[in-house]
Amino acid sequence: MQDSINEPAYGPTAARILMTATRLFMQRGYSAVSINDIVQAADVTKPTLYYHFSDKEELFVLVAIHMLAEMHATMRRAIADQPDTRGRLIGLAQVLLHEPNSDTRMMRHQAREHLSPERQRRLAEAFKRYMVDPLRDVMQQGLASGELQGHNAGDLAMLFLGLMEGFQRQTAPVISERSDMYQAISTDHFSAETLVDLFLYGTAAR
Amino acid sequence: MQDSINEPAYGPTAARILMTATRLFMQRGYSAVSINDIVQAADVTKPTLYYHFSDKEELFVLVAIHMLAEMHATMRRAIADQPDTRGRLIGLAQVLLHEPNSDTRMMRHQAREHLSPERQRRLAEAFKRYMVDPLRDVMQQGLASGELQGHNAGDLAMLFLGLMEGFQRQTAPVISERSDMYQAISTDHFSAETLVDLFLYGTAAR
């Protein structure tokens, strides 16, 4: 499949570095992942990484954009043949909640703290194009069909995204020993359907 | 004021270190803040910090617990004389959304990545006691009075907390130059009232 606009077509080594970096960055955050960690996990040497990517910040930006583009494609697929707004929202929610390495809120925080303004700009643009715009289209459609009400499409998109971000899977470390913390305060036992129904109908008695 | 259970009563130097560390940790995350950053910002030397706190992890745990305890007190105050569930939820939402350094989701992510299991346990306990339990009480009350429906109190507490976490202020750096990214994808222009009404009534046409 030829994938969307502007995919730079990484070679096998660069692609392996990118995938490894994606996993590590989303797991631990920008600062906690060293270049050494990445090259070790990707089984390449440091100069090889620096041959393909100019520096750590740039690698992070490319990781983030790559992740957003994949999320975008998966979301498009998830809403393709849903007959109504609720079905489309559930499809979107499933992607946003269960796709690995999809913690966009974490990603944005990292970006704001560690990236140059120019790189933040590139990332913000990708975020808008890949995440916000498709969501707004669905909301616009729901408003037009009378299934939604009370806000404009942009606000609805933001509200939905914010709600999902609160419940997005925070990628856990690979070590499988059950953490008591993860258990105690985990919020990820809510299904996409539950959250979409909260979004649509709320929790008040009627 | 004598504040709740078990507040260890820090001296002026330790308190200054704690407050400075709180701001920096919540701004940039655990790994991105060095001990040097903290001692510089708090205007003490490194051995002074290590005299009061055993190591970086422990300092982070104390920072987090301190922050949770303060949030707890503020939340208690915010719901004190609200007549109904909606009023109490709006009060809680205002605290969760607007209190500085209150990004509990960020804090939990950092904890899971960087703290020992034992310290994660302590933190999880504090989180449950200070954040989840009070929320559940409010939900329980709302269910009993018939204002809420459809879930048990624990699930309602988690749903509300998750919703708020999606919109919690992610502490911005002090530099005041407007970041385009922050502007483009900001979700924090939704009021506590808007989010509570989403929580209660949803967005579907009725």
Added chain:
DNA sequence: ACCACTCTACCGAACGGTCAGGAATAGTCT
């Protein structure tokens, strides 16, 4: 003398990043 507290100076390890060059493939000239 003692205790609570803070200091200067330092440690080994790890950080992001670079240098000069090796191995492999492909095109170019005689």
Added chain:
DNA sequence: AGACTATTCCTGACCGTTCGGTAGAGTGGT
């Protein structure tokens, strides 16, 4: 065909800086 060069991709060794943390020596109050 065979020698030569250019380009791509990758590597071992190393750079200066910063990391979390410590040893040991004050300092002032009691």
